[in-house]
Amino acid sequence: xxxxxxxxxxxxxxxxxxxxxxxxxxxxxxxxxxxxxxxxxxxxxxxxxxxxxxxxxxxxxxxxxxxxxxxxxxxxxxxxxxxxxxxxxxxxxxxxxxxxxxxxxxxxxxxxxxxxxxxxxxxxxxxxxxxxxxxxxxxxxxxxxxxxxx
Amino acid sequence: xxxxxxxxxxxxxxxxxxxxxxxxxxxxxxxxxxxxxxxxxxxxxxxxxxxxxxxxxxxxxxxxxxxxxxxxxxxxxxxxxxxxxxxxxxxxxxxxxxxxxxxxxxxxxxxxxxxxxxxxxxxxxxxxxxxxxxxxxxxxxxxxxxxxxxxxxxxxxxxxxxxxxxxxxxxxxxxxxxxxxxxxxxxxxxxxxxxxxxxxxxxxxxxxxxxxxxxxxxxxxxxxxxxxxxxxxxxxxxxxxxxxxxxxxxxxxxxxxxxxxxxxxxxxxxxxxxxxxxxxxxxxxxxxxxxxxxxxxxxxxxxxxxxxxxxxxxxxxxxxxxxxxxxxxxxxxxxxxxxxxxxxxxxxxxxxxxxxxxxxxxxxxxxxxxxxxxxxxxxxxxxxxxxxxxxxxxxxxxxxxxxxxxxxxxxxxxxxxxxxxxxxxxxxxxxxxxxxxxxxxxxxxxxxxxxxxxxxxxxxxxxxxxxxxxxxxxxxxxxxxxxxxxxxxxxxxxxxxxxxxxxxxxxxxxxxxxxxxxxxxxxxxxxxxxxxxxxxxxxxxxxxxxxxxxxxxxxxxxxxxxxxxxxxxxxxxxxxxxxxxxxxxxxxxxxxxxxxxxxxxxxxxxxxxxxxxxxxxxxxxxxxxxxxxxxxxxxxxxxxxxxxxxxxxxxxxxxxxxxxxxxxxxxxxxxxxxxxxxxxxxxxxxxxxxxxxxxxxxxxxxxxxxxxxxxxxxxxxxxxxxxxxxxxxxxxxxxxxxxxxxxxxxxxxxxxxxxxxxxxxxxxxxxxxxxxxxxxxxxxxxxxxxx
Numbered sequence: 001x002x003x004x005x006x007x008x009x010x011x012x013x014x015x016x017x018x019x020x021x022x023x024x025x026x027x028x029x030x031x032x033x034x035x036x037x038x039x040x041x042x043x044x045x046x047x048x049x050x051x052x053x054x055x056x057x058x059x060x061x062x063x064x065x066x067x068x069x070x071x072x073x074x075x076x077x078x079x080x081x082x083x084x085x086x087x088x089x090x091x092x093x094x095x096x097x098x099x100x101x102x103x104x105x106x107x108x109x110x111x112x113x114x115x116x117x118x119x120x121x122x123x124x125x126x127x128x129x130x131x132x133x134x135x136x137x138x139x140x141x142x143x144x145x146x147x148x149x150x
Numbered sequence: 151x152x153x154x155x156x157x158x159x160x161x162x163x164x165x166x167x168x169x170x171x172x173x174x175x176x177x178x179x180x181x182x183x184x185x186x187x188x189x190x191x192x193x194x195x196x197x198x199x200x201x202x203x204x205x206x207x208x209x210x211x212x213x214x215x216x217x218x219x220x221x222x223x224x225x226x227x228x229x230x231x232x233x234x235x236x237x238x239x240x241x242x243x244x245x246x247x248x249x250x251x252x253x254x255x256x257x258x259x260x261x262x263x264x265x266x267x268x269x270x271x272x273x274x275x276x277x278x279x280x281x282x283x284x285x286x287x288x289x290x291x292x293x294x295x296x297x298x299x300x301x302x303x304x305x306x307x308x309x310x311x312x313x314x315x316x317x318x319x320x321x322x323x324x325x326x327x328x329x330x331x332x333x334x335x336x337x338x339x340x341x342x343x344x345x346x347x348x349x350x351x352x353x354x355x356x357x358x359x360x361x362x363x364x365x366x367x368x369x370x371x372x373x374x375x376x377x378x379x380x381x382x383x384x385x386x387x388x389x390x391x392x393x394x395x396x397x398x399x400x401x402x403x404x405x406x407x408x409x410x411x412x413x414x415x416x417x418x419x420x421x422x423x424x425x426x427x428x429x430x431x432x433x434x435x436x437x438x439x440x441x442x443x444x445x446x447x448x449x450x451x452x453x454x455x456x457x458x459x460x461x462x463x464x465x466x467x468x469x470x471x472x473x474x475x476x477x478x479x480x481x482x483x484x485x486x487x488x489x490x491x492x493x494x495x496x497x498x499x500x501x502x503x504x505x506x507x508x509x510x511x512x513x514x515x516x517x518x519x520x521x522x523x524x525x526x527x528x529x530x531x532x533x534x535x536x537x538x539x540x541x542x543x544x545x546x547x548x549x550x551x552x553x554x555x556x557x558x559x560x561x562x563x564x565x566x567x568x569x570x571x572x573x574x575x576x577x578x579x580x581x582x583x584x585x586x587x588x589x590x591x592x593x594x595x596x597x598x599x600x601x602x603x604x605x606x607x608x609x610x611x612x613x614x615x616x617x618x619x620x621x622x623x624x625x626x627x628x629x630x631x632x633x634x635x636x637x638x639x640x641x642x643x644x645x646x647x648x649x650x651x652x653x654x655x656x657x658x659x660x661x662x663x664x665x666x667x668x669x670x671x672x673x674x675x676x677x678x679x680x681x682x683x684x685x686x687x688x689x690x691x692x693x694x695x696x697x698x699x700x701x702x703x704x705x706x707x708x709x710x711x712x713x714x715x716x717x718x719x720x721x722x723x724x725x726x727x728x729x730x731x732x733x734x735x736x737x738x739x740x741x742x743x744x745x746x747x748x749x750x751x752x753x754x755x756x757x758x759x760x761x762x763x764x765x766x767x768x769x770x771x772x773x774x775x776x777x778x779x780x781x782x783x784x785x786x787x788x789x790x791x792x793x794x795x796x797x798x799x800x801x802x803x804x805x806x807x808x809x810x811x812x813x814x815x816x817x818x819x820x821x822x823x824x825x826x827x828x829x830x831x832x833x834x835x836x837x838x839x840x841x842x843x844x845x846x847x848x849x850x851x852x853x854x855x856x857x858x859x860x861x862x863x864x865x866x867x868x869x870x871x872x873x874x875x876x877x878x879x880x881x882x883x884x885x886x887x888x889x890x891x892x893x894x895x896x897x898x899x900x901x902x903x904x905x906x907x908x909x910x911x912x913x914x915x916x917x918x919x920x921x922x923x924x925x926x927x928x929x930x931x932x933x934x935x936x937x
Contacts, residue, residue: 001215005213005214008213008214008282011209011213011282011283011285012210012213048284048285049284050283118215119214119215120216121214136210138207138209138210139210139214141207141210141211141219142210142211142214142216142218142219143214
């Protein structure tokens with residue numbers, strides 16, 4: 001389910017053009033740390049395109065491996081290095097998504113929250129805005145909004 | 151307006167209303183249909199737009215599996231009350247969220263249907279795909295009731311109904327006023343027609359209508375009425391003319407009355423009827439209408455004016471055609487030119503035809519050019535036919551009348567002759583008796599005058615008068631037969647000294663005009679105006695005397711209260727002598743004057759025989775003289791006899807001097823059944839010295855004769871009467887002749903000249919002598935027979 005959500009985010013967020021290597025560069029969904037999805041993510045993006053771009057799933061063990069990436073899922077395995085990751089990605093137009101439980105939600109733009117056996121979204125729109133991402137109001141409707149300060 | 155006039159109005163209004171209603175309905179229906187379809191389409195579009203909006207808004211909710219959010223989105227449909235229900239299905243086809251929220255999932259289709267919108271039952275349902283980019287996230291289901299559509303339909307229907315009703319009302323009001331323009335002139339026309347047919351008054355006219363066709367209709371109607379009226383008046387006139395003609399029997403009066411009718415009633419300004427004889431090359435103006443006479447006189451046309459037959463009009467009419475000249479000025483022929491000069495312009499000449507023979511023409515003219523319509527011409531042709539027929543009938547009637555008159559005349563004549571014949575037979579009987587009766591008077595008078603030289607002058611004069619009177623009686627009796635035998639074979643002409651005859655008659659009739667009148671206490675003053683030196687007339691003196699006597703008697707009878715009786719003689723031109731008898735008596739009226747010469751016509755009742763003037767007239771005719779009658783009731787009568795002198799006769803005139811011949815005595819047998827006659831004859835003959843044997847009756851005569859022969863003393867002469875009972879003169883003669891073939895037989899007859907005329911001299915008789923026998927004549931015969 002979360003893998004589908006990752007794919008769905010691509011539909012509701014706009015990236016600035018410089019976040020891509022070139023016009024034909026694929027849309028990259030990256031997973032940092034231990035991959036919880038297995039092949040589900042590949043299954044979700046297979047055959048899909050967006051604005052003429054194909055989808056590519058990349059997996060990173062370290063933040064330094066990240067070159068071009070549009071959506072980055074930060075696995076729970078990286079919970080200790082969240083601060084470090086945030087600092088490393090500062091200024092880069094990468095939509096960060098995580099399911100790490102952090103009430104302050106530091107450095108992560110969208111957090112998956114489990115609630116009554118359903119997955120809810122908690123979005124820090126300011127953080128996304130700060131790196132040039134515009135989140136569709138449609139995405140904002142079913143989500144819960146937080147601020148960096150909160 | 152009565153109810154009888156409504157149909158056309160109702161029809162017109164119904165037509166207008168039906169037409170406008172149909173148009174309105176059709177317009178409204180198409181408009182409604184268009185609006186309905188448009189509205190349906192827009193309803194679908196509205197719903198699909200709504201669906202698209204909601205579907206777009208629902209993508210995130212579906213993408214992130216947020217049913218609550220989806221339900222919230224659907225809640226926005228509250229703003230659209232016609233959306234009954236809505237639901238979102240996820241990509242797996244499971245119902246994800248519903249609207250309204252409380253609704254059970256049973257109200258939704260279990261699976262989303264095909265995409266698109268459709269009307270199902272009374273709802274509009276639609277399945278709208280929810281797409282995220284190319285990906286289908288799920289399906290939105292929308293169900294809308296059609297309340298709006300029905301609301302709209304109701305509203306629109308109401309408006310349409312109101313508009314139709316208002317239009318209808320308007321159309322009704324407009325049609326009411328519009329139909330009047332058509333229906334009112336037609337109704338007026340219908341009313342006029344009804345008035346005409348009910349009242350038979352063809353002088354009514356329909357009021358002129360507005361509008362081209364209606365005016366044509368009214369004008370046509372009025373024109374028809376005018377023609378009908380004209381036809382009727384002509385028919386009426388024709389009937390009047392026919393009736394007037396029927397009352398008349400002579401062509402002149404028929405022509406006159408026809409022309410008068412035409413002048414008065416048709417009318418024409420000049421009318422004339424001309425006649426034509428087959429061989430003539432001209433017409434004769436026969437009758438000119440009374441009013442046309444001045445105009446005709448101005449044109450030189452009068453009764454019996456000859457009008458030459460020209461090449462054009464009249465000759466065409468002569469061939470039986472009616473001729474119409476609209477303007478005579480343009481026709482270069484004599485009659486049209488004459489009419490043109492008289493101020494006339496249009497001319498009709500209608501032939502009067504009998505059995506395809508034109509015997510005349512009816513000429514009618516008017517001062518205006520082109521003034522006769524074809525109807526007028528036809529009418530004149532009919533009139534001329536009537537006139538022709540009536541003329542023919544009048545001619546036939548005239549011929550019939552003449553034939554009838556002739557027949558009656560013949561019948562009268564035959565009757566008259568029968569009467570005369572009867573009278574004649576009676577008269578001959580009377581004549582016989584009279585002649586017998588006067589014979590002794592004649593014989594004795596003559597004898598006295600001869601043998602008595604010592605008679606006084608007066609006695610001699612009286613005897614002469616008696617002798618003359620007896621002669622007149624004898625001749626009168628002899629002439630009685632004239633009435634049944636008008637052609638007198640022989641009259642003995644002699645010289646008549648008219649003045650002397652007048653004097654003699656005055657004397658002869660003195661008893662009548664003087665003595666009888668005086669006995670009745672009246673005075674008749676007889677005057678004579680006798681011209682001197684009149685030539686003698688040639689004629690039968692006794693007839694002239696009789697005529698004069700008759701005239702004097704009539705004059706006396708005409709003056710029951712006395713008066714002046716004038717006898718006048720005069721020369722009435724060369725070789726003409728006039729004898730007038732004038733009285734100052736009652737005179738005669740026209741009828742009497744006309745009939746006075748007819749035999750048996752009398753004004754004297756029982757006293758008159760009606761023969762007097764008839765005898766006078768007979769004398770006049772036999773003498774080739776003339777009779778003029780001037781008479782006036784109350785003024786008296788003058789009868790004028792005018793004799794024309796013929797070549798003077800050289801025979802001796804007047805009374806033949808009486809010679810008493812010396813005759814040797816004869817033995818004479820006298821046979822007569824009348825003893826007085828026998829006696830007088832015997833006396834006179836014995837006076838001459840003869841030996842007389844008188845036998846009374848035929849048988850006695852025969853006996854005497856045979857006895858004398860047997861006795862040796864036969865008679866020298868036998869004188870026998872003709873008419874005797876039992877044995878008449880013929881038998882006596884036959885017997886005498888049988889006994890003695892040579893003895894002369896003289897027969898005396900009282901029937902006078904009738905015997906001579908009827909049978910000539912009877913057989914065996916040598917001479918016939920009329921009674922009363924004149925001595926001189928008898929002597930002559932005796933001398934002759936015994937010479």
